[in-house]
Ligand SMILES: Cc1cc2nc3c(=O)[nH]c(=O)nc-3n(C[C@H](O)[C@H](O)[C@H](O)COP(=O)(O)OP(=O)(O)OC[C@H]3O[C@@H](n4cnc5c(N)ncnc54)[C@H](O)[C@@H]3O)c2cc1C
């Protein structure tokens with residue numbers, strides 16, 4: 001061993017939800033593990049993603065619920081205040097963006113935390129911040145996650161635009177906000193800021209909001225946004241961005257928009273070239289690291305989480321982490337299957353989805369039937385909009401969407417149906433409690449004919 005080279009059994013690059021899960025479990029299993037982290041142990045989810053954004057959403061939903069009181073249960077006067085939201089995020093969610101607890105959890109299990117940016121310099125070799133050389137006897141797990149992808153719009157570079165980081169860290173609500181991108185990040189944060197009083201405009205390149213989901217979902221969210229005063233421009237992209245003093249101007253094909261802040265939420269990217277994956281024999285120009293169903297990307301190389309391109313979700317990162325862990329330890333375990341990936345966009349109403357959309361199923365040449373049912377009695381009672389859409393492939397479901405106030409919870413039943421390939425006849429024979437939101441599934445099943 002070289003004097004400067006440190007040896008471990010496994011090196012985990014990136015300690016987000018995926019890397020943390022692998023690294024902690026390997027350390028618990030008694031292996032010598034180095035966890036290399038360039039920012040905060042825990043990654044995007046707890047500090048700039050899932051957790052603080054859902055805290056914001058909870059607060060925004062409370063405001064919306066109070067605003068529904070007139071005409072149903074009396075009078076309510078709602079005075080939004082961002083201070084408790086910012087405080088909860090700082091104190092309860094992120095510890096003021098301090099990862100001491102997470103770092104100690106890992107080192108407490110015997111892991112070695114190496115702070116810095118890792119680069120692959122060869123098979124089983126990592127260089128940290130150009131100075132520290134780490135070598136792994138068993139291999140390297142790449143879990144570098146993703147960062148906001150910034151589109152090459154003239155004028156944008158160098159302006160003080162927001163990504164999810166600044167939108168989560170904000171200690172006040174801007175008077176106005178342009179959100180570029182109407183996917184999950186854009187839609188969730190647009191609604192939050194609008195409900196707290198910002199004048200919000202969403203600019204989405206695709207024909208509908210949430211374009212990766214069923215078109216009915218995008219239409220529903222667009223209608224809700226219009227009702228809440230959010231301006232939505234779909235089918236258009238920004239052609240130029242300017243920032244003067246305290247305002248942004250965003251030019252689109254259809255006109256120009258002005259706002260105090262601009263949030264860029266146009267997707268995510270993993271920088272494989274900066275990671276030096278070429279040194280491990282992988283394609284540096286690829287969008288994601290190709291993995292097999294044991295999460296192997298090469299000899300002594302595994303990848304988990306956003307970097308694998310199988311779905312940017314914390315539950316995906318931790319699912320893959322468990323599979324990689326079993327493989328590294330040489331233990332039998334299930335292999336990765338992606339036919340029933342659940343995801344929830346936590347707008348109000350929530351959009352939960354699993355498996356394939358109708359379009360994806362048709363593009364795959366499956367034997368497709370689809371049916372949509374409204375939320376029926378419960379929706380009418382609650383004065384809530386939503387629907388259940390089912391996509392059948394022969395006698396099983398290939399995909400489903402549940403949009404509504406509890407769309408993410410209703411999704412549980414649909415995920416089970418798609419995951420376990422439960423025959424549609426069996427689903428039809430079930431009793432659906434009245435008047436629940438999930439009862440719409442029974443109606444949609446009937447609609448499949
Ligand atoms: C606003 C927002 C809201 C979200 N909400 C949800 C949600 O509700 N539910 C859900 O399931 N998902 C949600 N996500 C997605 C979720 O956050 C990610 O899918 C998840 O964090 C991915 O985990 P990961 O381990 O792959 O990577 P990450 O969480 O991205 O962590 C990767 C880590 O690797 C580190 N790193 C990168 N490069 C290097 C390097 N070269 N050397 C050392 N360290 C490196 C980074 O600093 C980072 O800490 C949300 C994302 C955003 C942006």
Ligand SMILES: NC(=O)c1ccc[n+]([C@@H]2O[C@H](COP(=O)([O-])OP(=O)(O)OC[C@H]3O[C@@H](n4cnc5c(N)ncnc54)[C@H](O)[C@@H]3O)[C@@H](O)[C@H]2O)c1
Nearest residue numbers: 151181182183184185186204205237265266267312344345
């Ligand atoms: N609740 C959740 O689970 C949750 C919440 C937030 C984010 N996420 C994950 O994080 C990832 C990133 O979210 P995201 O919303 O940034 O990405 P996304 O890919 O979901 O959406 C980006 C949107 O921006 C649009 N777009 C791209 N370039 C554009 C341009 N130049 N002008 C206008 N629109 C443009 C795309 O058409 C797309 O609709 C998602 O893949 C999602 O899985 C999950």
